[in-house]
Amino acid sequence: MKFDIVTIFPEMVEAGLAGGVVGRARARGVLDVAVHDLRTFTTDRHRTVDDVPFGGGPGMVLKPEPLFEAVDWVRAHRGAPDAVLLPSPQGPRLTHREAVRLSGLEHIVVLCGRYEGVDERVREALATEELSIGDYVLSGGELPALVILDVVGRLTAGVVGDARSVEEDSFARGVLDYPHYTRPADFRGMRIPEVLLSGHHAEIERWRKREALRRTSARRPDLLATATLDEEERAILEALETRPGT
Structure with a gap:
């Protein structure tokens, strides 16, 4: 380009x-x-x-x-x-x-x-x-x-090393990004969510979807009207709306 x-x-x-x-x-x-x-x-x-x-x-x-x-x-x-x-x-x-x-x-x-x-x-x-x-x-x-x-x-192919970084960015699908953590797992008494240490990739992916939707709903609810959500995300969002503590 x-x-x-x-x-x-x-x-x-x-x-x-x-x-x-x-x-x-x-x-x-x-x-x-x-x-x-x-x-x-x-x-x-x-x-x-x-x-x-x-x-x-x-x-x-x-x-x-x-x-x-x-x-x-x-x-x-x-x-x-x-x-x-x-x-x-x-x-x-x-x-x-x-x-x-x-x-x-x-x-x-x-x-x-x-x-x-x-x-x-x-x-x-x-x-x-x-x-x-x-x-x-x-x-x-x-x-x-x-x-x-x-x-x-950065949207041009080859600019960002891992294309997933662009695909999963905030706004890429109409939702904000999920929280990110790195080592150490426990810093000044602040421990990362246990699911991220579980090695269970499906559960980690579900947690990321839920946290992205929770953050979007709390901070930029206007984005959800046009967001591109899959079936699992729609179910997660419905649960968040009906049971906020989910």
Whole structure:
């Protein structure tokens, strides 16, 4: 899968790609990630990427010319992207379902905004969609770009070592993840559930399903309306609803 990230702070994005599963996947060539300095696509001696807003107001606005030039360069040298994303609090929320959809694409460009935002013509004629990572405002689009890259990239085959880690993640089937424990079995008087030491794989699997559903019901009950549950999970959920202490 191919990503192109356009930013005025390429070193910030590169630092975020230096480690972790996405960084290792990039080093192995499983993910093709190119980071572009927006100032490279300016034409004046000062490499200007922003200007004052028409009509007045605080802050600066990213100019349209460098952003359009950057995407034109990507099209010419890296191929036509399937999507040009603009991280923005005005876009729909990035969810696991959206990440799965995006992971089916071959090539994504992410435009990182800054200051008061980008010229509206970038939204209208360049970005194919906007995405929000939450109802808050950040200083720029670099952190959202890294979030998008991580969330989408890890769904690509070969990025995560064990595919089950992705399949069993929270939200993958519409339920939260079950609790995880590792050694020691007893830490400061806190002992792990005995079933995990039993070696009985069927019982362990049932415990994990029950705890995932219990956690989802308590913390994110809204997810259960669209969750993909098997017959055993539906029975467990019914028992939890009728006998909460089950």
